[in-house]
Amino acid sequence: MKNFIETIKNIWSIEELRNRILTTLGLLLIFRIGSYVVIPGVNSDVLASTSSASGGGIADLLSMFTGGAFSRASIFALGIMPYISASIIMQLAGIAIPPIQKMQKEGESGRKKLNQYTRFLTIIICVLQAPSYIFTTIDPAARPQSAFWLTTAVILLTTGCLFVMWLGERITDKGIGNGISLLIMIGIISSLPFAFFQELVARVDNGGLVIFIVEIVALLLVIAMTIMIIQGTRKIPVQYARKMAGGGTRAVSGARQYIPLKVNSSGVMPIIFAQAIMFVPLYIAQATGTQSGILVELANFGGFWYNLLFATMIILFTYFYTAIMVNPTQMADDMKRNGGFIPGVKPGKSTADYLDNMLSKLTLPGSIFLAFIAILPAIAMLFGVKQQFSIFFGGTSLLIMVGVVLDTLQQIESHLLSRHYDGLMKTGKIAGKNPAFGMAS
Structure with missing residues (x-):
């Protein structure tokens, strides 16, 4: 403290x-x-x-x-x-x-x-x-x-x-x-305080305070998993060739560094974009006065087709934004230009292919997990959680809140560390290393 x-x-x-x-x-x-x-x-x-x-x-x-x-x-x-x-x-x-x-x-x-x-x-x-x-x-x-x-x-x-x-x-x-x-x-x-107390009152009135406590514990576990997936990285070792120092009189061994490939390189933007598109059926249904059919199904927050399409779009947008944010070819070229190489991998195209393959392997589970978190509110509603509170039980709201808070904390952290202050965490880093999995959590 x-x-x-x-x-x-x-x-x-x-x-x-x-x-x-x-x-x-x-x-x-x-x-x-x-x-x-x-x-x-x-x-x-x-x-x-x-x-x-x-x-x-x-x-x-x-x-x-x-x-x-x-x-x-x-x-x-x-x-x-x-x-x-x-x-x-x-x-x-x-x-x-x-x-x-x-x-x-x-x-x-x-x-x-x-x-x-x-x-x-x-x-x-x-x-x-x-x-x-x-x-x-x-x-x-x-x-x-x-x-x-x-x-x-x-x-x-x-x-x-x-x-x-x-x-x-x-x-x-x-x-x-x-x-x-x-x-x-x-x-x-x-809207979180109102939804929280509404759920609490409903559970207390029905004698289900223990169920409410279980809901809160489950919510905390979901938050922890969300932080892990947002902060998770896979460190790719990079070895740099020896350099001459002292006017070319002695060789200095190259440093070993790491390329941190994030499990979720695209941040919260896939969720925000997918959610924006999911509002389109609602607008069309309202504008046309449609009361039934596919538009109404896609506007049903707890419906099967809404959540299936929502999850699919999150997965696609995650790959799309990862392709925009991370360029393996450019990374390989920069590495080669600076005399760096990944141990066991040839510089150039082979390195780019290796990074692209590794990024694809990381993005697949990351995108699926994001999609699963996004549809958790519909699952929570099946277990009797009120809609106002279920929105925070995973879903877009939780993903955005966690992602934005972490991003803001990282920016504050950068300002502190650049002026030689301790960061917000004891280690000076928001993301710590998990040695068992080689990932930050």
């Missing part, structure tokens, strides 16, 4: 880190305040009564991702999901459209162009999605019926999404952690 307090003092003593943390907290506070600002003209009392009568399903999940703004008809009701959907489209377009592929390879200038195109696409998605949200989510009795109000509401919802996007970018640039992920996480956490 003493070391932890000392670490907090060290964090506060670093002016840059202190300013970044305060900036992040301030921008997150603005996001939370904005989620309670209702679209002008909407009757909050009527909306609350109709929402409570028709709540449930994946709509509750979408409301959780926006910090409740979706169900409150807030100016931030669309949240950050349109921007994420636009990012998905741009990433997929980079595979098939040569000009976008070229921009992806142009470095910083290409990244700025892609970001600008993503913002324009976000506006288009918002303009298309906002009317659907208004007509299908806000009860006619709770809103004006004029065309002027509809136009202003669409403009407000679009502007609200763009403002949330700007907040996320400001957090990433001027704050600490990934801004987009933090905004999603803060929306998720905001």
